[in-house]
Amino acid sequence: MAERILSGSEVVLQALADQGVEVVFGYPGGAVLPLYDEIFKQNRIRHVLVRHEQAAVHAAEGYARSTGKVGVVLVTSGPGATNAVTGLTDALMDSIPVVCLTGQVPTHLIGNDAFQEADTTGITRPCTKHNYLVKNPDKLARTMHEAFHVASSGRPGPVVIDLPKDILVGKAPYLEPAQVQHRTYNPVVKGDRSQIEEAMEMLASAKKPILYCGGGVINSGTQACKLLTEFTRMTGAPITLTLMGLGAYPASDKQYLGMVGMHGTYESNMSMHDCDVMVAIGARFDDRVTGNLDFFAPNSQKIQIDIDQSSINKNVPVDIGIIGDVGHVLEDMIKVWKAKQYKIEANALDSWWKEIEGWRGKHCLSYKQPKDVIKPQHVIRSIHAATRDRKTYITTDVGQHQMWAAQHFGFEHPYEWMTSGGLGTMGYGMPAALGVQVAHPDATVVCFTGDASIMMNIQECATMTQYRLPIKTVILNNRYMGMVRQWQQLLHGSRYSESYSETLPDFVKLSEAFGFTGLTCDNPADLDDAIKKMLEIDGPVILDVAVDDKENCYPMIPSGKPHNEMLLGQETNGDEAIDSDEGMVLV
Amino acid sequence: MKETEISKHTISVLVDNESGVLARVIGLFSGRGYNIESLTVAEVDADSHQSRITVVTSGTPMVIEQIKAQLSRLVPVHKVSDLTLSGPSVERELALIKVIATGEQRVESLRIADIFKARAVDATNNSFVYEIIGSPEKINAFIKLMEPLGLSEISRTGVAAISRGTLTM
Ligand SMILES: Cc1ncc(C[n+]2csc(CCOP(=O)(O)OP(=O)(O)O)c2C)c(N)n1
Numbered sequence A: 001m002a003e004r005i006l007s008g009s010e011v012v013l014q015a016l017a018d019q020g021v022e023v024v025f026g027y028p029g030g031a032v033l034p035l036y037d038e039i040f041k042q043n044r045i046r047h048v049l050v051r052h053e054q055a056a057v058h059a060a061e062g063y064a065r066s067t068g069k070v071g072v073v074l075v076t077s078g079p080g081a082t083n084a085v086t087g088l089t090d091a092l093m094d095s096i097p098v099v100c101l102t103g104q105v106p107t108h109l110i111g112n113d114a115f116q117e118a119d120t121t122g123i124t125r126p127c128t129k130h131n132y133l134v135k136n137p138d139k140l141a142r143t144m145h146e147a148f149h150v151a152s153s154g155r156p157g158p159v160v161i162d163l164p165k166d167i168l169v170g171k172a173p174y175l176e177p178a179q180v181q182h183r184t185y186n187p188v189v190k191g192d193r194s195q196i197e198e199a200m201e202m203l204a205s206a207k208k209p210i211l212y213c214g215g216g217v218i219n220s221g222t223q224a225c226k227l228l229t230e231f232t233r234m235t236g237a238p239i240t241l242t243l244m245g246l247g248a249y250p251a252s253d254k255q256y257l258g259m260v261g262m263h264g265t266y267e268s269n270m271s272m273h274d275c276d277v278m279v280a281i282g283a284r285f286d287d288r289v290t291g292n293l294d295f296f297a298p299n300s301q302k303i304q305i306d307i308d309q310s311s312i313n314k315n316v317p318v319d320i321g322i323i324g325d326v327g328h329v330l331e332d333m334i335k336v337w338k339a340k341q342y343k344i345e346a347n348a349l350d351s352w353w354k355e356i357e358g359w360r361g362k363h364c365l366s367y368k369q370p371k372d373v374i375k376p377q378h379v380i381r382s383i384h385a386a387t388r389d390r391k392t393y394i395t396t397d398v399g400q401h402q403m404w405a406a407q408h409f410g411f412e413h414p415y416e417w418m419t420s421g422g423l424g425t426m427g428y429g430m431p432a433a434l435g436v437q438v439a440h441p442d443a444t445v446v447c448f449t450g451d452a453s454i455m456m457n458i459q460e461c462a463t464m465t466q467y468r469l470p471i472k473t474v475i476l477n478n479r480y481m482g483m484v485r486q487w488q489q490l491l492h493g494s495r496y497s498e499s500y501s502e503t504l505p506d507f508v509k510l511s512e513a514f515g516f517t518g519l520t521c522d523n524p525a526d527l528d529d530a531i532k533k534m535l536e537i538d539g540p541v542i543l544d545v546a547v548d549d550k551e552n553c554y555p556m557i558p559s560g561k562p563h564n565e566m567l568l569g570q571e572t573n574g575d576e577a578i579d580s581d582e583g584m585v586l587v
Numbered sequence B: 001m002k003e004t005e006i007s008k009h010t011i012s013v014l015v016d017n018e019s020g021v022l023a024r025v026i027g028l029f030s031g032r033g034y035n036i037e038s039l040t041v042a043e044v045d046a047d048s049h050q051s052r053i054t055v056v057t058s059g060t061p062m063v064i065e066q067i068k069a070q071l072s073r074l075v076p077v078h079k080v081s082d083l084t085l086s087g088p089s090v091e092r093e094l095a096l097i098k099v100i101a102t103g104e105q106r107v108e109s110l111r112i113a114d115i116f117k118a119r120a121v122d123a124t125n126n127s128f129v130y131e132i133i134g135s136p137e138k139i140n141a142f143i144k145l146m147e148p149l150g151l152s153e154i155s156r157t158g159v160a161a162i163s164r165g166t167l168t169m
């Protein structure tokens, strides 16, 4: 095929189009003006102008996480690129496929401390899956296509392409995606068959099995989630999900135990602790999940399935580690289970479930909604109830409200839950909601945020207005950095150092200033009406709900404690101080 | 081997010789708190632009497995091989060692160099630069002996390693 010679910017746009990109989240600047000129001249790719580059990356993450596609970001050199770093790190930690194009000073000025020069590939090397600096126009098209492949395959993640301005302005040949193949990068997708057989034999012999599944299942796709459901039902085993895995299995199902980990349910964590065979599927034994490693599931054999070989045997040694794509491996697991007619021994499984029902009986997420003050959990549950028959996507910020959303909003399907898990980035919620709403214009998108978190990307209100994105932002307003206050109460003698939200804006006026509706609610009796009103308004809304400022998030496994030493909270044993020097140094 | 026992491993990594690749490898070690005892790198195949990096590191078996897994998932990495586990291997290092001395010490340093098959590659009236090639242990031993004899400067290449016999990466 004859090479087509285009300008560098045309090559970039052509590559984006050929990669199926529909929308780019970005912010212009000197180094990327040639690209913005090209964007101006075409109408295949839509550009969404955010108000801060960090938000561009979170928006791309929201877009990616809610569609299964790659999210695309475009920012300028220097401060544009450095502003994107938090978002890139967030995407790396949560394995979200993002391609981020950064402008760069022209090649002959690189290294000269030129205006708005930053060593972008140097700065982003540890916070991307891979990055490129394109110095040779012949490599531009290849790099673009390769970046999409790297971002979306294997364990997904963010990829940066640093584009010097002279490369964008100069001529460059265009190559079709099909003409590009990578020499070294070839992730394994199919799991080793004999290991899978061994694993199924191990599971079939279990008396107290548990399936522990994470974000990898969602990354693997909707088909993988279906297979997970099929497999879980076939085996009759209990299943728990990580924060990143919510939605991979229907929350309403009777085999589902709820979320696992620091703020997971009592029944999940006790089952993890007491199980004899654990199957980890697309989950990475994060410290928020395992608690104290020395006491983690002490009597269990472990099987782990992950596409990233470095996730296997990293924190927790496993007996069988299967490298492969969760969807492919689950398919084989189902085949083997059926072919060998495996069945977990009925008596054993029965008494395991009886034990679990005992733990369930604690109703660890229960709370009492009094007449005078709104409980934050109640807000989540009420919104869940009010949106049940709509296609609804949820994003969150970081803090107590995030954990309450994870605990109390039942997710039935994958792709509907967007949260910053690994990095815990305050300021994620609203921009992520932008990306979700852009991808799903007709769906209901709710962002649960806190009074502190919302301030971290509040400028995105302008983006909501500009693109008429009818996002419903719900502030669980406890006038505190609640999660910080909770730790200070439990670990630092109730010395609430700098965790009070001293001067909050009037969120109604703020909403109006940005051109949309603001609502408030502080009376439990009015909550349902406020929610109804919010959902009926055809446009962005901020609903500021004054909630109980003393409420703590339970259950909780304090840092450094094992799963069977959970704190259950007010309804049972009160807000007791945590006495642990070990826990003190942990985050 | 016990899970907590720390052992030394020599790991060979074949990489695309592109800019930043060494920074990726080193950044991985420093970012994750692994230690590097020795590191060498040079292009070994000019046509396919491949370099070979040899890293000597140490850790528990789980840490060593992590290091290899982390290296393997870097995009420009072709292959990772643990020479310590894959069978017998040859390890060689070159060192240049400057000894400043006169009289009996100077003569003694020459005598020891002879025993170690080190060559004098530079000489003045009161100095020698010795070139020695061998295993890191042999070079360490040589340096130890030179210490009282006017040892004043050392430059070492770090370890290059390859497996014995017909086994290849
Ligand atoms: C960017 C960033 N800075 C600091 C933190 C530490 N942090 C975690 S939760 C939290 C408080 C969040 O307060 P708010 O948004 O009001 O949520 P709440 O816990 O009250 O629901 C803070 C400061 C963080 N996660 N992210």
Ligand SMILES: [Mg+2]
Residues within 6 Å of the ligand: A399, A450, A451, A452, A476, A477, A478, A479, A480, A481, A482
């Ligand atoms: Mg708060």
